[in-house]
Structure formats: C-alpha cells, structure tokens
Amino acid sequence: MGVPAKEEGADPRVRMWEPVGRAVALLLGPYAEVVLHDPGTDRVLAVWNPFTSRGPGDPSALGELAALDPAARDVYGPYEKVLADGRRLSSVSAVLRDAHGEPAAVLCVNLDRTPLERAAAVLSAFGAPTVRRPEPLFEQDLSARVAEVVGGHVRATGRPAERMTRPDRLTVVARLDEAGVFAVRRVVPVVAEALRVSRSTVYDLLADVRATSERS
Amino acid sequence: MGVPAKEEGADPRVRMWEPVGRAVALLLGPYAEVVLHDPGTDRVLAVWNPFTSRGPGDPSALGELAALDPAARDVYGPYEKVLADGRRLSSVSAVLRDAHGEPAAVLCVNLDRTPLERAAAVLSAFGAPTVRRPEPLFEQDLSARVAEVVGGHVRATGRPAERMTRPDRLTVVARLDEAGVFAVRRVVPVVAEALRVSRSTVYDLLADVRATSERS
DNA sequence: GTCCGGATCGGACGAAACGTCCAGTCGACG
DNA sequence: CGTCGACTGGACGTTTCGTCCGATCCGGAC
Numbered sequence: 030m031g032v033p034a035k036e037e038g039a040d041p042r043v044r045m046w047e048p049v050g051r052a053v054a055l056l057l058g059p060y061a062e063v064v065l066h067d068p069g070t071d072r073v074l075a076v077w078n079p080f081t082s083r084g085p086g087d088p089s090a091l092g093e094l095a096a097l098d099p100a101a102r103d104v105y106g107p108y109e110k111v112l113a114d115g116r117r118l119s120s121v122s123a124v125l126r127d128a129h130g131e132p133a134a135v136l137c138v139n140l141d142r143t144p145l146e147r148a149a150a151v152l153s154a155f156g157a158p159t160v161r162r163p164e165p166l167f168e169q170d171l172s173a174r175v176a177e178v179v180g181g182h183v184r185a186t187g188r189p190a191e192r193m194t195r196p197d198r199l200t201v202v203a204r205l206d207e208a209g210v211f212a213v214r215r216v217v218p219v220v221a222e223a224l225r226v227s228r229s230t231v232y233d234l235l236a237d238v239r240a241t242s243e244r245s
Numbered sequence: 246m247g248v249p250a251k252e253e254g255a256d257p258r259v260r261m262w263e264p265v266g267r268a269v270a271l272l273l274g275p276y277a278e279v280v281l282h283d284p285g286t287d288r289v290l291a292v293w294n295p296f297t298s299r300g301p302g303d304p305s306a307l308g309e310l311a312a313l314d315p316a317a318r319d320v321y322g323p324y325e326k327v328l329a330d331g332r333r334l335s336s337v338s339a340v341l342r343d344a345h346g347e348p349a350a351v352l353c354v355n356l357d358r359t360p361l362e363r364a365a366a367v368l369s370a371f372g373a374p375t376v377r378r379p380e381p382l383f384e385q386d387l388s389a390r391v392a393e394v395v396g397g398h399v400r401a402t403g404r405p406a407e408r409m410t411r412p413d414r415l416t417v418v419a420r421l422d423e424a425g426v427f428a429v430r431r432v433v434p435v436v437a438e439a440l441r442v443s444r445s446t447v448y449d450l451l452a453d454v455r456a457t458s459e460r461s
Numbered sequence: 462g463t464c465c466g467g468a469t470c471g472g473a474c475g476a477a478a479c480g481t482c483c484a485g486t487c488g489a490c491g
Numbered sequence: 492c493g494t495c496g497a498c499t500g501g502a503c504g505t506t507t508c509g510t511c512c513g514a515t516c517c518g519g520a521c
Contacts (some may be wrong), residue, residue, distance in 0.1 A: 145368045149364075195497070212387070214430050217480090226497095227499050229482090229498075229499065230497080230498055232479090232481075236481095411467090411468070411469095430478090433507090442468095444471090445470065445471075445511090448510075449468085
C-alpha cells in the first residue's frame with residue numbers, strides 16, 4: 030500500500046468521510062472518539078475528538094479487524110475496550126468500501142461509558158437502603174485471561190502463536206497492556222509462554238507498544 | 246406539588262410538624278410520600294403527597310418499628326418496603342419528641358426508587374456491548390478499589406481507619422484478598438496507607454487471614 | 462503503682478521478581 | 492555473501508516482596 034497520509038484532507042478517503050466522522054463526534058459530544066483507519070497500512074487516517082494523543086499516521090493496533098468473523102458483514106461490535114487509565118469504552122467498527130467494493134477504510138467509534146456508568150451509579154445509590162453490593166471480583170486466573178486474548182488473535186488471523194509476525198504480537202501485547210495485565214506480578218513469563226517467545230522479547234514488545242502509544 | 250394533608254389542624258402536633266412534612270414532600274418531588282404517625286394510637290395523623298389512599302385516622306401498621314434496631318436512637322433506616330403494585334420504596338423514620346422528651350409522633354419518608362432505578366438502567370444500557378468482557382485488572386483502579394472496600398467497612402461500622410480494631414482490619418484484608426488485590430504489584434503499601442497501618446502489619450494481617458481460611 | 466501480653470512499628474535482610482543490556486543465533490533478503 | 496531485523500539466553504543491577512526481630516505503645520490484671 031501507499032505512504033499513509035500525514036495531512037488531514039490530503040487523502041481522498043478522509044475528504045470523503047470527514048463529514049461522517051465530524052457529525053458523529055459532534056452528536057455524541059465529548060464522550061465519543063471517531064477514528065478513520067487505513068486497513069492496508071494499519072495506520073490512523075484521521076481522528077475526531079481524540080481520547081489519547083493519537084493522530085494521523087500513528088499505528089492503529091487494530092489490524093486484525095479485517096480477519097474478524099465474516100458472518101457480521103462489515104460491521105463489528107459493539108465490543109468493549111479498556112483504556113490504560115481505566116475508562117471503559119464501547120466500540121463499533123465499520124468497513125468502508127470504494128466503488129469497486131474493495132475495503133478502503135475502517136471507521137471506528139469509541140464511546141466512553143465512564144460518565145454514564147458514574148451517573149447510573151449515582152442514580153441507583155440515591156436513597157438506596159444500606160445493603161451494599163459485594164465487590165466485583167477481579168479476574169482470578171490471569172493465565173486464562175492471557176490465553177483468551179492470545180487465542181482470540183490466533184483465531185482472528187489464523188496464525189498460531191509460533192508463526193505470528195511482529196505486528197501480531199504487538200497487537201496482542203497492546204491489548205494486554207490496555208487491560209492492565211502487566212500490573213500483575215509474575216505475569217510476564219506467562220505472557221511469554223503464551224506468545225511462544227522469550228521473556229526478553231515480551232519486554233521488548235511492551236517497550237515498543239508503550240513508546241508508540243505515548244507519542245504526542 | 247403533591248396533595249395537601251386533609252385539614253385537621255386541631256391536632257397541635259400536625260400544626261407543629263406540618264411545615265417539615267410539606268417541605269420534604271416538596272423537595273423530593275412526586276416520588277416521596279411523607280407520613281406523620283401517632284405512635285400512641287398507631288394511626289396516621291397527616292400525609293403529604295400520599296402514594297396510596299391513606300388519610301388521617303387510618304391505621305398506621307407501624308408496629309414493626311419497635312422491633313427495629315434500638316441502638317439507632319430515634320432514627321431508623323433507610324430500609325426497603327415494597328408496595329402492592331411492586332414499587333420499591335426506601336424509607337426512613339424519625340421519632341419526634343415533645344418538650345418533655347416523650348415520643349409524640351413518628352415521621353416517615355417513603356421514597357419511590359422505581360423511576361431512579363429505571364433511569365439508571367437506561368443510562369447503563371446506553372451504548373453497552375451486548376456481551377461484557379470479563380473484568381480486567383487495572384492498576385489505576387486499584388487504589389480506588391482499596392479505598393472503596395476500606396471506606397465501605399468504615400461506613401458499615403462507623404469506625405474510621407485510625408480507630409479500627411484488629412477484627413475490623415482482618416475483615417477488610419480478607420475481602421481484599423478474596424478480590425485478588427494482593428496479586429497486583431506495589432499494592433501492599435497502598436493497602437497499608439488506606440488502613441493506616443504499617444506495611445509489616447498488612448503482611449501480618451494477611452498471614453492471619455490466610456492461616457484461618459486454610460483451616461477449614 | 463507494676464507487670465504483662467497483644468498489637469503495631471520500623472528497620473534490616475535475604476529472596477524473588479523486575480527490567481535492561483548485550484553478545485550471539487537465525488532467517489529473510491538483496 | 493553480507494546485512495539487517497527479530498529473537499534468544501543469560502548476566503546483572505534494581506526494585507519489590509515477604510519475613511523476622513527488637514522496640515514501643517497501651518489496655519487490663521494484679
């Protein structure tokens with residue numbers, strides 16, 4: 030594929046769908062982020078109301094969308110994502126096709142549900158009897174969760190862990206990092222084994238993921 | 246707003262407390278009923294914004310108040326009641342005393358939580374994924390979660406962290422342990438600070454908790 | 462008052478895990 | 492054949508963990 034567009038508006042796809050992205054971002058107020066991805070280069074084409082400091086040209090870390098369940102034609106979700114700061118997002122993605130029916134871009138809408146959930150908690154707590162709900166439990170078995178993420182990506186790409194490419198592993202590690210998995214003790218060897226790489230490589234991948242995500 | 250009490254200004258207690266009842270009924274809008282009971286005859290003295298067709302002179306069905314926790318002096322609740330039509334109420338009651346300290350009346354405020362719960366359901370359903378991902382771990386939430394558990398126990402016992410007894414702390418630590426909090430890195434100092442004890446004591450409490458739980 | 466025992470503290474310390482670094486291997490590619 | 496990027500295995504210094512122990516505090520028994 031070609032060189033990703035750096036300037037907003039330079040890419041004809043951005044010009045074509047810019048009103049859509051802007052309109053959705055306007056409609057959903059400050060709590061929705063709209064991202065236009067290039068599925069070929071796996072990079073961001075444009076962002077409206079960005080949650081993080083991502084901008085055009087940055088990696089998408091969403092490359093596996095094209096290989097997702099083909100039963101749901103071109104529209105995926107809503108599914109849940111978790112940012113590093115704990116915000117929970119509801120996300121939907123749509124594959125946008127050109128006149129020849131070829132995938133030209135992927136539109137992602139991420140809705141921050143945190144304020145809604147906070148408001149819901151306020152409402153249901155209002156005047157509530159003193160009975161306190163038990164705490165939601167943490168995921169007890171970390172390795173199961175890690176295996177789930179890795180297995181999901183394997184299923185999405187059809188590549189077993191041994192034959193994964195580096196972008197594959199970066200995607201998986203990025204997801205695990207978003208989920209806060211690396212805050213847990215003793216988890217790096219578990220991830221290393223699940224990805225069939227060495228402990229060193231996990232740290233290397235993690236450094237890469239965090240470097241590209243913190244770019245501003 | 247609301248239906249005014251049937252005019253029976255003959256009773257001095259009604260004249261004395263009427264502004265209170267009317268004010269609370271006004272403040273809480275159409276979703277709160279305020280009832281003034283006569284504990285001696287167990288009858289209704291006055292009602293503001295009645296949910297049912299009860300009026301002055303009707304029986305109170307107040308008998309169960311005496312069976313409530315006598316430790317809480319003169320104020321009971323909030324406790325939950327369910328109306329015949331299924332509406333769930335949060336209720337509080339207050340014993341009102343005369344100049345001689347004798348119980349003269351009982352004031353009951355019933356708040357209909359149904360609309361609040363419905364609104365909360367709407368909010369939390371907004372943009373929610375159909376399938377929820379298992380709750381992941383995030384380090385950011387951790388201190389908040391710890392503070393929540395500790396704060397919950399403080400509210401439940403009325404004892405601030407500084408004045409907790411050892412069983413209090415054991416309970417809190419046991420709950421945190423069940424939640425898997427101690428699998429997260431760097432969390433022990435956080436817990437120690439939340440409990441206002443030293444790091445050593447947290448390990449001591451934790452050992453105690455795990456020893457007694459394994460003895461079963 | 463003194464004594465005593467439990468709870469806690471603060472610091473020390475070895476063990477474990479963390480995260481970095483680097484020389485070396487492997488395979489892809491020109 | 493040489494280069495380059497990815498990965499490895501291990502070494503190594505640092506941070507965190509979890510334990511241990513003497514000191515201190517404090518409430519209750521005597």
